[in-house]
Amino acid sequence: MELDFVRWLTRQPAADPRVAVGIGDDAAVLQIPANRQLVVTTDMLIEGSHFELEHHTAEQIGRKALAVNLSDLAAMAAEPLAAVVSLSLPRSQANSALARGLSSGMTMLAQQFDCPVVGGDTNVAAGPLAVSVTVMGTVESDQGWLRSGAQVGDRLLVTGKLGGSLRGHHLDFTPRVAEALQLARDYQVHAALDLSDGLALDLSRMITASGVGAVVDVPRVPISPAAEQMAHESGKTPTSHALSDGEDFELLLVVAPDEAEKLLAAQPLACGLTDVGEIIAEQQMLQRDALGETAPLAAEGFEHR
Numbered sequence: 452m453e454l455d456f457v458r459w460l461t462r463q464p465a466a467d468p469r470v471a472v473g474i475g476d477d478a479a480v481l482q483i484p485a486n487r488q489l490v491v492t493t494d495m496l497i498e499g500s501h502f503e504l505e506h507h508t509a510e511q512i513g514r515k516a517l518a519v520n521l522s523d524l525a526a527m528a529a530e531p532l533a534a535v536v537s538l539s540l541p542r543s544q545a546n547s548a549l550a551r552g553l554s555s556g557m558t559m560l561a562q563q564f565d566c567p568v569v570g571g572d573t574n575v576a577a578g579p580l581a582v583s584v585t586v587m588g589t590v591e592s593d594q595g596w597l598r599s600g601a602q603v604g605d606r607l608l609v610t611g612k613l614g615g616s617l618r619g620h621h622l623d624f625t626p627r628v629a630e631a632l633q634l635a636r637d638y639q640v641h642a643a644l645d646l647s648d649g650l651a652l653d654l655s656r657m658i659t660a661s662g663v664g665a666v667v668d669v670p671r672v673p674i675s676p677a678a679e680q681m682a683h684e685s686g687k688t689p690t691s692h693a694l695s696d697g698e699d700f701e702l703l704l705v706v707a708p709d710e711a712e713k714l715l716a717a718q719p720l721a722c723g724l725t726d727v728g729e730i731i732a733e734q735q736m737l738q739r740d741a742l743g744e745t746a747p748l749a750a751e752g753f754e755h756r
């Protein structure tokens with residue numbers, strides 16, 4: 452079964468020039484283009500903490516395990532190169548249906564994002580299902596987006612719409628890789644991150660990294676229909692869902708004011724791009740209402756267990 456899982460994962464439609472040595476040797480060998488840097492990110496999903504096998508299909512879990520990593524590559528403006536996957540299957544469910552489901556969810560996304568799986572390892576243990584994915588990408592040397600590049604006066608832009616991800620978006624979101632590569636090619640981005648833990652909490656991390664502050668124009672924050680729906684039941688406002696729900700996997704981008712103007716006029720992304728605030732010198736996070744009144748914005752969001 453172990454061999455089968457790896458074989459399913461590493462099935463590739465055609466020879467890939469980036470993979471000098473794929474599965475079958477002790478390690479994979481990848482070709483990195485000249486003048487590019489390797490970008491590496493990893494994420495582990497564990498049953499009981501990140502998902503439940505009763506509520507989520509193996510395909511959904513496999514897809515998400517790769518998607519969250521691709522979202523981190525997008526946040527760096529890196530182009531996917533390859534992925535490796537490690538599984539710990541629970542002894543009680545160590546059947547090929549589970550492994551096959553995980554693998555098919557993953558390979559569909561891997562093909563869509565041209566990110567071949569070049570290796571894997573499978574173990575069977577008494578514990579819960581754990582899926583660990585490591586994704587490698589490349590970026591033109593020293594051109595990767597960092598969290599630390601925000602400058603006073605810059606605008607804050609977000610892709611897509613925010614909040615209510617638990618309603619399903621967290622399982623079927625499209626990592627913003629293509630959008631990031633397009634923006635990196637055509638525009639100057641000072642800083643970026645992907646929104647995994649909520650706009651307020653992730654923004655606090657960015658301004659800390661950059662040594663600046665920020666004001667969020669709350670009425671401008673794009674609210675997803677799912678956040679509107681959730682607000683009917685949660686007693687919270689749609690806006691508070693949009694500010695602090697986790698797993699949006701949209702991009703938060705920081706750009707100079709004239710670049711923001713160009714971007715907002717051109718609207719180059721199908722998912723949309725919204726100006727939600729600005730970078731300020733005082734190292735604090737504020738929210739501004741429709742009347743222009745400001746109040747502190749708490750760095751609250753989705754804390755991973």
Ligand SMILES: [Mg+2]
Pocket residue numbers: 522523526644645647
């Ligand atoms: Mg991230």
